[in-house]
Structure formats: C-alpha cells, structure tokens
Amino acid sequence: MLIFGFGPIPALGIKGAAIASVIAWAVGVAIILYILIAKKQLLSLKAGKQTVIGAIRKILKIGLPAAGANMLTPVAMAVMTALVAHHGPEAVAAFGVGSRIESIASLVVLALSMTLPPFISQNFGASHFSRVKDAYLGTLKFVMLWQFIIYIILIIFSGVISEIFGKEQAVVDVIKLFIYTIPLSYGLQGVIILSNSSFNALHKPMNALVLSVIRLFVFYIPFAYIGNELAGLIGLFIGAAIGNLFTALVAYKWFMKEIEALSSQALQECSH
Incomplete structure (x- = not known):
C-alpha cells in the first residue's frame, strides 16, 4: 500500500518500502515482548541471583x-x-x-x-x-x-x-x-x-x-x-x-x- 498507494494513501515508492519495514519490525517486536513478558512471564526487570552486567557479559x-x-x-x-x-x-x-x-x-x-x-x-x-x-x-x-x-x-x-x-x-x-x-x-x-x-x-x-x-x-x-x-x-x-x-x-x-x-x-x- 505504501509503495504503490491505496485509496487516500499516496504512492511513496522506495520510501514507502522503508516505512513499511520499520512498521513491520516494530509490530513484531511489540508482539514478541508481549508474549515473553505478559503471557509466558519469561522476562523480568527484578534482580535475581545474576546481575544485569553479568548477564550482558554472557550474552555479548x-x-x-x-x-x-x-x-x-x-x-x-x-x-x-x-x-x-x-x-x-x-x-x-x-x-x-x-x-x-x-x-x-x-x-x-x-x-x-x-x-x-x-x-x-x-x-x-x-x-x-x-x-x-x-x-x-x-x-x-x-x-x-x-x-x-x-x-x-x-x-x-x-x-x-x-x-x-x-x-x-x-x-x-x-x-x-x-x-x-x-x-x-x-x-x-x-x-x-x-x-x-x-x-x-x-x-x-x-x-x-x-x-x-x-x-x-x-x-x-x-x-x-x-x-x-x-x-x-x-x-x-x-x-x-x-x-x-x-x-x-x-x-x-x-x-x-x-x-x-x-x-x-x-x-x-x-x-x-
């Protein structure tokens, strides 16, 4: 829709593709975070036995x-x-x-x-x-x-x-x-x-x-x-x-x- 236009939405070409990509990734991240935090409760901001710095080091x-x-x-x-x-x-x-x-x-x-x-x-x-x-x-x-x-x-x-x-x-x-x-x-x-x-x-x-x-x-x-x-x-x-x-x-x-x-x-x- 953003590339070729649709109804009131103007045709944006390559710019439209870029905007659509950002929207798609943002929606995907929001859904994933909702599942991890709210539904599965796999993420928490509370400090446990492992410090944030320690976790970051292991990940990096x-x-x-x-x-x-x-x-x-x-x-x-x-x-x-x-x-x-x-x-x-x-x-x-x-x-x-x-x-x-x-x-x-x-x-x-x-x-x-x-x-x-x-x-x-x-x-x-x-x-x-x-x-x-x-x-x-x-x-x-x-x-x-x-x-x-x-x-x-x-x-x-x-x-x-x-x-x-x-x-x-x-x-x-x-x-x-x-x-x-x-x-x-x-x-x-x-x-x-x-x-x-x-x-x-x-x-x-x-x-x-x-x-x-x-x-x-x-x-x-x-x-x-x-x-x-x-x-x-x-x-x-x-x-x-x-x-x-x-x-x-x-x-x-x-x-x-x-x-x-x-x-x-x-x-x-x-x-x-």
Missing part, C-alpha cells in the same frame, strides 16, 4: 562474534556483485534474483539453524555429547537430502522462474545459469550454516566467526574470482559452489573434532 560473549559473522555476509555479497558487474547490468539483475531464490530455497536450513542450537546447548550443558553428535549428524543428513530435492525442483521449474523474474532474454539466461550451478551446493551451505550455529551453542562463538571468515574470504570469493578469470560468469558460479564444498568439509571436520575433544575431557573429569 556469544552475541558479538555471532553479529560479526553475520556482518561478513553482506560484505562478501557486495564483492560478489562487483565481480558479476563486469558481465553487465543484466548479470547483476539476474544475480540479485538468484540471491532472492537462495533465501527462499534455504528457509528450512535457516529454521533448523534456530531450532538445533537449543537442543545442542541443552545436551552440552548436561554433558550428553553423544546426543549432540547424533543430532548434528542427523540434521546434516536431512539437510543434504532436502536441499538436493530443492535443487531438482529448481531445475524443473527453472524456465518458469526465470521468465517470472526476467523480462529480457539476457537476464533469463543468466538466471537459468545461476539455478543450474550454485543451488547444487545449497546442501553444503546448509552444513556450514548449521555448523556455525552449533558452534555458538557449544559456547565457541569465535570458532563460528573464524569459520565465516574461512568460508567467505578463503574459499567462496577466491574460488569465484578464479572461476571468473578462467571461464567467465559460469566459472564464477561454479567457483562459488566449489567454495561451499571446501568450507563444508572444514566445518564438518572441525565440529566433529570439537565434540570428540569435549567428550574426552568429560570422560577424564569423570574418571578423576
């Missing part, structure tokens, strides 16, 4: 590195967009569409990245490391299978999707090229995302931050750049997918190593 210990990891993604996307821009405005437009497709195609992964960490954190606190390992591995297997199914669906409907978002044939062609390459690595990207959130659940936020740096600036962007130099736009997309492969391998090996180390440490403490 995990929150700051996690925020830093999240900030790296738009930086990396800006670099990727700059690389794509060398292939013309049609390629940039198609890459933007591809990014939106990625957001929708990764919804289940993002949902799991919010639900898996509490389970891992709870069992980590109880020293049930075998359950942590089983949950992590089971979730990764599901994500790999699910994202492959999503890839097949995207391939089947690639023509329809491309024509919906692209009006020019050049844009349609690049969207199809994107769909045939990068989504193949969405399962691997899911492994990275879930490993990242699981590291936070183990109270190892710096591991998650380092993993994000490795993914974006050691594998994803460098491989995309090399692919671009060797084979142009298709090489760029394939390079990005290969970058996800190598990062997923690092993430999996690293997380499993951490779990084994924590399990051994717990056994030693029990024996003493």
Whole structure:
C-alpha cells in the first residue's frame, strides 16, 4: 500500500518500502515482548541471583562474534556483485534474483539453524555429547537430502522462474545459469550454516566467526574470482559452489573434532 498507494494513501515508492519495514519490525517486536513478558512471564526487570552486567557479559560473549559473522555476509555479497558487474547490468539483475531464490530455497536450513542450537546447548550443558553428535549428524543428513530435492525442483521449474523474474532474454539466461550451478551446493551451505550455529551453542562463538571468515574470504570469493578469470560468469558460479564444498568439509571436520575433544575431557573429569 505504501509503495504503490491505496485509496487516500499516496504512492511513496522506495520510501514507502522503508516505512513499511520499520512498521513491520516494530509490530513484531511489540508482539514478541508481549508474549515473553505478559503471557509466558519469561522476562523480568527484578534482580535475581545474576546481575544485569553479568548477564550482558554472557550474552555479548556469544552475541558479538555471532553479529560479526553475520556482518561478513553482506560484505562478501557486495564483492560478489562487483565481480558479476563486469558481465553487465543484466548479470547483476539476474544475480540479485538468484540471491532472492537462495533465501527462499534455504528457509528450512535457516529454521533448523534456530531450532538445533537449543537442543545442542541443552545436551552440552548436561554433558550428553553423544546426543549432540547424533543430532548434528542427523540434521546434516536431512539437510543434504532436502536441499538436493530443492535443487531438482529448481531445475524443473527453472524456465518458469526465470521468465517470472526476467523480462529480457539476457537476464533469463543468466538466471537459468545461476539455478543450474550454485543451488547444487545449497546442501553444503546448509552444513556450514548449521555448523556455525552449533558452534555458538557449544559456547565457541569465535570458532563460528573464524569459520565465516574461512568460508567467505578463503574459499567462496577466491574460488569465484578464479572461476571468473578462467571461464567467465559460469566459472564464477561454479567457483562459488566449489567454495561451499571446501568450507563444508572444514566445518564438518572441525565440529566433529570439537565434540570428540569435549567428550574426552568429560570422560577424564569423570574418571578423576
């Protein structure tokens, strides 16, 4: 309504989109606070055994590195967009569409990245490391299978999707090229995302931050750049997918190593 106008409401364009975003977030926060404070009584301003400063320190210990990891993604996307821009405005437009497709195609992964960490954190606190390992591995297997199914669906409907978002044939062609390459690595990207959130659940936020740096600036962007130099736009997309492969391998090996180390440490403490 605010973008295009509705009745007495004038068309505000981009300004309308910005205002609508602020309203939506404000309403969402108000509803969440009402549920937490009034209905569930999970928040209180009364001081308990833990001081406010102590609570803030615990939150920021995990929150700051996690925020830093999240900030790296738009930086990396800006670099990727700059690389794509060398292939013309049609390629940039198609890459933007591809990014939106990625957001929708990764919804289940993002949902799991919010639900898996509490389970891992709870069992980590109880020293049930075998359950942590089983949950992590089971979730990764599901994500790999699910994202492959999503890839097949995207391939089947690639023509329809491309024509919906692209009006020019050049844009349609690049969207199809994107769909045939990068989504193949969405399962691997899911492994990275879930490993990242699981590291936070183990109270190892710096591991998650380092993993994000490795993914974006050691594998994803460098491989995309090399692919671009060797084979142009298709090489760029394939390079990005290969970058996800190598990062997923690092993430999996690293997380499993951490779990084994924590399990051994717990056994030693029990024996003493």
